[in-house]
Amino acid sequence: MVSPATASAIKQVLEKIEIDGLLALEGIRKEFPGVLALDNVQLRVRPGSVHALMGENGAGKSTLMKIIAGIYQPDAGEIRLRGEPVTLKSPLDALEQGIAMIHQELQLMNWMTIAENIWIRREPRNRFGLIDHGKMAEMTRELFSRLNLSLDPGTQVSELTVAQKQMVEIARAVSYESRILIMDEPTSALTEREVEHLFAIIRDLRARGIGIIYITHKMNELFEIADEFTVFRDGKYIGTHASKDVTRDDIIRMMVGREITNMFPKIDCPIGDVILEVNKLTIPGVFHDISFSLRRGEILGLAGLVGSKRSNVAEALFGVNPAASGQILIDNKAVTISSPNEAMAHGMAFLTEDRKETGCFLALDCLENIQSALITRSHVKAGFVDQKTLTRLAADMAAKLRVKTPNLHEIVENLSGGNQQKLLIARWLLTKPRILILDEPTRGIDVGAKSEIHRLITGLAAEGVAVLMISSELPEVLGMSDRIMVMHEGRVSGFLDRADADQVKIMDLAAR
Amino acid sequence: MNTISQQAAAVATTKRKLPSELNILLVLIGISLTFEILGWILQGQSFLLNPQRLSIMILQVSVIGIIAIGVTQVIISGGIDLSSGSIVGATAMIAMSFAQIGTFERALYPGLTDLPVIVPVAIGLIVGLICGAINGALIAYTRIPPFIATLGMMVTARGFAKWYTKGQPISFPTDSFAALGKGMTPVLIFLVVAVIMHVVLRYTRYGKFTYAIGANAHAARVTGIDVERHTVKIYAVAGLLSALAGIVVAARGLTAQAGMGQMYELDAIAMAVIGGVSLSGGRGSVLGTCIGMVIFGVIISGFTFLRLDAYYQEMLKGLIIVAAVVADVYRQKKRVKKA
Structure with missing residues (x-):
């Protein structure tokens, strides 16, 4: 028997959850030097639901996620977890309060085993106070069987595929009994079949009442897996809807604030x-x-x-x-x-798959990035580069590709993914x-930039350029x-x- | 849409932002003024308004400054060079052995005395160039880390310097060789080197490639840069400048000893790092290193001026180097957060 006071307290909490959902953010504001990344933003995540965050690159999704995961502290606003206001001081703090994040760049220790990665800091001890590896493997197997994973706990993480690593991260989050799971573009490096497996796991987690915050650029994933979604644009909250109530075009309009008439503007041209x-x-x-x-x-x-x-x-x-x-x-x-x-x-010209790893010179400015391929072949006299001509060529090409940057001396690190990609395309187009x-010419870039790049590729083909295009979409x-x-x-x-x-x-x- | 393209075309011609060297310059001014104030309080005299002190200060740092210029381009390319000090020792010995006067009976090569100054200089520079090229080739083609490759050269070149005369110093250079170290000549040599390297890093393909490799070696390779060949060049130039410093040191001391240049590599790296050259590669400039060098000089001569114990000076030098790297890491972090 519970006392009437306790019962009413429980009722109050339940009411709060009813209104608030599992996690509620209100009036969140975050400013970085020179950029207002989030301006009075809100978000509500219901238990047992998948909530997608949508928006172009630079819309503020990543910043909001990092606030939820305790990586950033908001400048203003309130975070409520099950109706109670909380502060999330660090990722560890967030984790201990039941919020886990699966990063886009996976954060596992490559040279340790799966089991060691999952139970780090919480390793089971034997009676000498040493780590009990047998018990740890047992705990891992138990965890994996709950998630329908078939991985050997003793395998070194460096030997796993990206998909498997992701599964390990999810398992680790589950092992913390997390109530909120944040996934940042989890399918970007997965094959079709792996995606299906991931979705099965997500549905299973959802059925257990876990709230999943899911960030994606892929529209079909939204309809397949998400119950609700929230759209951001330029650091502002645009709206929250149930995914079954909207169409693909509705979402695109919310994201870009304008109509995208043709996603794939293929023009037939003579071959x-x-x-x-x-x-x-x-x-x-x-x-x-x-x-x-x-x-x-x-x-x-x-x-x-x-x-x-x-x-x-x-x-x-x-x-x-x-x-x-x-x-x-x-x-x-x-x-x-x-x-x-x-x-x-x-x-020949080659736009590589990974623009951060093998494409951009992030520490250098736009101009250096655009001209780098060209100067290996021309516009150099007696060792000196013909900067005047190069600057003109680079500026023209940047304007033609609609690269959005304050000026050509902006460090490329500060540009959005779509603009970085356009710079790399500009680099290669200058070599004619x-x-x-x-x-993967449009991987991880927003819808608007994507269709611009598609139009550009078609235009190049029309000019007689032969194009070999690798794409996973x-x-x-x-x-x-x-x-x-x-x-x-x-x-x-x-x-x-x-x-x-x-x-x-x-x-x-x-x-x- | 039209407005965007117009914007892009319009902004393309705008000027660069304030150079990042400005911050370092402010640090220099701050430190100098601190010594000035402390000078009046503790010594009752001015620190800055003393031409003699200032010229000694510049002279003290300019030899290591020559090395720092070479190290700057190595660090910008994402590498490190620990062999500079030992190359100074080795080239000082070799150059001096071809610069002795004929009237000295115990000359190392009695048949090769009173040679024109170009001979010892050229031999010294070539030896430095070769040492550097070996560093570069090891790094580029065997893929061992720059730290290890140049550490190997550091030990080997020092060993060579000792073996060359079985530890005996070499003295009595010709007047024309000695002139290379006389008075303010080392400062002049430093200035010429700095100006040339400034131009090279900023306006030539060599410079563009150096920054590109430091910023992202893989991307540099895909854009058609021969990363391996360029790496060899970068370290060869660093070796050449260390050799030049070795020649100047020997000429200035009128004698060459195997132990010359010890720890110079660390001072040179410190000057570059204090000057804002990022240890993660791709960022930095000759101008920054020059300011870093002066900061270095001001601190040393400032403490001497305040009659602080040499031991404190050394300990403080260590702190300053660490502080400079911490500042670099902090700047890096700020950038990452912004992105």
Whole structure:
């Protein structure tokens, strides 16, 4: 029997949860030097629901998440957890109060085992006060069986795939009995099947009353997994809706504040002669017998799941990691390409997959980033760069691609992902390529910039540039390509023409 | 849409922001004024308004300053060079051995005395260039960390310097060789080196490549830069400048000893780091290093001026270096947060 006082107290808490949900943020404000990242923002997450955060890059999603995860402190506003106001002093503090974050850049210790990663700081001890590895493995197996994971607790994390690492992070969050789980673009590096597994886990967590905050750029994921979503734009709260009440266009309009008329503006343009021909390109153990041809004005989409080694083929073509055997013909002449410099001499350009790791010079300004490829080939006299001409060329190209930056001397680190990507495209366009290799040209950038880049690629093809475009987003591949080449585990598994390609056929070839 | 492109076209020509060297300059002014005030309080005289003190101060730091200029471009490229001090020792010995006068009976090479000054200078510089190129080649082609490669050179070159005369000093240089270290000549040499490197880093492809490699070596490779070859060049230039410093040190002391230049590498790195050259690569400038060098000089001569024990000076030097790196890390953090 509970006393009437206790009962009324419980009732009060329950009422608060009813109004507030599991987590409520009110009037949150966060300012960084020169930027108002969040301005009077709110968010309510219900228990047992998946709540998506949507918005273009720079909308303030990441900042808000970091506040919820205890990484940043808000300048103003209130955070209530189950109706009680809380302060989250640090990530550890947040974790102990039941809020866990799965980072986009996974934060596991690579040289330790799965079990050690999960139970760090909380390792079970034996009677000598030493870590009881047997018990720890047992606890891990128990945890994994709850989540339907089949991983060996003793495996070193460095040996896991990105998807597996993510599962480990989720398991760790669950092991803390977290009530709120924050996921930042969890599917960005996963294959289709891995995504399904992840969604199954998310649904399971939801069924157990956990509130999941889910950040994504992918619209179809929103409809598949999210119950509710909140849109931010330029650091401001735009609105919260149930996902079943809205359409894709509604959301895009909320995010950008304007209509996106055509996501994939593919223009049909004349396709010319074969410019690049690849015969049986092979790196033993990586990819085998890759053969295809590419014509002027053609966009050849390259689809495949993670692990299909699409990027390795691109790197081999561009001489970053040259192939061991096989033949590359440009304009019907056999060529050897053993370095990027040689590839550039043949009129090739290569936009790499990971703009932070292998693309941008983050510490340098826009100008240096744009001109870096060009100065390896021209505009240098007696060692001195012709800065006047280069600055003009770079400024023109930046304007043409609508790079948003206060000026060309802005450090690239301060730009949004979409603008960084445009800078990299500008870098390659200045070299006037005839063959353009694009590896995930729109990964992780906002809708507006995405469609601008799509338009740009189509425009280049119309000018006669041959484009090889690697993409993991099927709508993008289908919408942009004249022809689609599909790879599976290091081999070409088939070609599809634009007319008869669809998602099912591509997945069929990619998954085998 | 149109407005955006117009904006982009319009803003492209605007000026750079205030140079980041300004902050370091303010630090220099602050420190100098502190000594000035302390000078009047404790010594009853001015610290700054003393041309003799100032010229001695500049002379003291300019030799290491020459090394710091070379180290600056190494650190900008994302590396580090620990071998500078030992290269100073080795090249001082070698250069001096070809610069002795004929009237000295125990010359190292009795048949090779009274040579024109260009001979010892050229030999010294070539030796430094080779040492540096070996550093660079090790780093570029065997992929061992710069710290280890140059540590190896540091020990080896010092060993070579000792072996060269079995530890005996080499003295009695020709007048023309000695002139390289006379009076304010070292300062002049430093200034020429600094101006040249400033221009090279800012306006030449060599400079652009150096910054690019330091900012992101992988991206540099993909844009067509031959990262390995350029790395060899960067370390070779650093070796060359260490050799130049070695020649100046020997000429100034009128003698060469195997132990010359000990710890110079750390002072040179400290000057660069104090001057805002980031140990994570891609950021920094010759101008910054020059200011860092003067800060270094002001602190040393300031403490001497205040009659502070040399031991305190050394301990304080350590603190300042750590403080400069902490400042760099702090700046880095601030940037990350903003992004």
